[in-house]
Amino acid sequence: MSAGLVSVLFVAVALVAVGAFIASWKKDLTAALAGLPLMFGGAGVAFAGAARFATPGGPPAFGQEVAALVAVAALALVALGVGIAGRGTSR
Amino acid sequence: MDSLHTIGFYVSAAVSLGGGLLVAFLPGRGPRGIALAAAGAGIAGLYVSLSAGFSGLVALVCFAGCALLLAAPTYRVMDITVAGAWRQLGALAAGGLLSVLCFAAWRGDFVHATFYGGAINSASVGRLLFAHDALATEAVGALVLVALVGATAAWRQRDRGR
Numbered sequence: 001m002s003a004g005l006v007s008v009l010f011v012a013v014a015l016v017a018v019g020a021f022i023a024s025w026k027k028d029l030t031a032a033l034a035g036l037p038l039m040f041g042g043a044g045v046a047f048a049g050a051a052r053f054a055t056p057g058g059p060p061a062f063g064q065e066v067a068a069l070v071a072v073a074a075l076a077l078v079a080l081g082v083g084i085a086g087r088g089t090s091r
Numbered sequence: 092m093d094s095l096h097t098i099g100f101y102v103s104a105a106v107s108l109g110g111g112l113l114v115a116f117l118p119g120r121g122p123r124g125i126a127l128a129a130a131g132a133g134i135a136g137l138y139v140s141l142s143a144g145f146s147g148l149v150a151l152v153c154f155a156g157c158a159l160l161l162a163a164p165t166y167r168v169m170d171i172t173v174a175g176a177w178r179q180l181g182a183l184a185a186g187g188l189l190s191v192l193c194f195a196a197w198r199g200d201f202v203h204a205t206f207y208g209g210a211i212n213s214a215s216v217g218r219l220l221f222a223h224d225a226l227a228t229e230a231v232g233a234l235v236l237v238a239l240v241g242a243t244a245a246w247r248q249r250d251r252g253r
Contacts, residue, residue, distance in 0.1 A: 002092050002093075002094075002097050003092050003096075003097045003100045003101065003140075004092075005201050005203075006196055006197065006199075006201075007100070008100075008137075008141065009192075009196035009199075010193060010196055010197075011100075011104040011107075011108070011137065013189060013192035013193050013196055014104075014108055014189065015107060015108065015111060015134070016188070016189075016192065017185050017186070017188050017189035017192070018108060018111035018112060018115065018185075019111065020181075020184070020185035020188055021115055021182055021185040021186075022111070022114055022115045023181075024178055024181025024182050024184065024185055025115060025178060025181070025182045025185075026115075027170060027178070028168050028169065028170060029169040029170070030161070030166060030167060030168060030169055031120075031123065031161070033161065034114045034123060034127050034157070034161055035114075037127070037131070037153070037154055037157045038111050038114070038127075038130060041107070041130075041131070041134040041150060041154070044134070044138075044146065044150065045134065045137050045138070045141075048137075048138055048141045048143045048146060049141055051141075051143070052141045052142055052143070052206050053201070053203065053204065053206070054201050054202045054203065054204055055202075055204055061208060061212050061215040061216045061218075061219055062219060062224075063143075064138075064143040064145065064146045064212055064216050065146075065216050065219040065220055065224060065227075067138065067143060067146040067149075067150065068145065068146045068149040068150070068216065068220070069220075069227060069228070069231045071146070071149050071150040071153040071154075072149065072153055072231050072235060073231055073234055073235075074153060074157065075153040075156045075157055075235075076231075076234050076235040076237075076238035076239070077234075077238060078156075078157045078160055078161070079156075079160060079238050079239060079242050080237075080238035080239075080241050080242050082160045082161065082166075082242065083238075083241060083242025083243065083244075083245040083246055084169075084241070084242070084245045085167050085168075085169040
């Protein structure tokens with residue numbers, strides 16, 4: 001049994017859905033921020049899978065480049081969110 | 092994809108999804124941070140099994156940073172004032188999103204191509220980042236700068252308020 005593009009997309013979809021679930025389910029906004037990197041990671045996995053399995057003509061590393069960029073963007077957004085939430089109460 | 096990469100792909104998928112679910116249900120910032128780091132390790136493993144080793148390394152570092160931010164002692168709680176019904180509706184919408192995207196992935200008609208890249212591809216990704224798509228790299232760099240400046244400003248304002 002070999003993994004193909006559909007398997008990769010299923011895993012990516014599941015990661016995005018888990019991230020969306022965390023973002024909507026958590027009462028604490030700072031904890032809900034943990035859903036962001038998972039959603040972005042799911043998008044990156046979909047890009048990397050498309051680059052691996054379905055890029056006949058274009059540069060094959062394009063999806064990998066997008067995956068790296070969304071990971072950095074997720075870190076930046078979490079840092080901003082944690083910084084803003086720093087005005088809340090300690091627990 | 093050979094059998095070794097296939098096994099790595101499915102194991103990494105299980106680790107990343109299990110870590111994500113643990114982030115959703117574990118109480119306390121420490122265990123949640125560890126679970127997020129485990130999910131990041133799983134996602135990095137997914138990248139490696141997809142011959143995207145450089146992206147995997149970047150994702151591993153970024154997820155470790157996210158986990159440290161969310162598990163640090165400086166963690167502060169900010170409660171949402173949204174009612175529980177809306178949160179439940181959001182969770183149901185996440186399930187609906189999963190169903191719709193799964194259907195799209197299942198019914199999609201995709202091109203099959205042979206992959207000629209290497210296992211890590213740092214050189215080709217670097218060429219794309221700094222030559223072909225330099226504007227996108229600069230945009231993400233600007234986003235990081237704005238986020239760090241905003242976070243620093245928020246922290247300084249909080250410290251002044253004490």
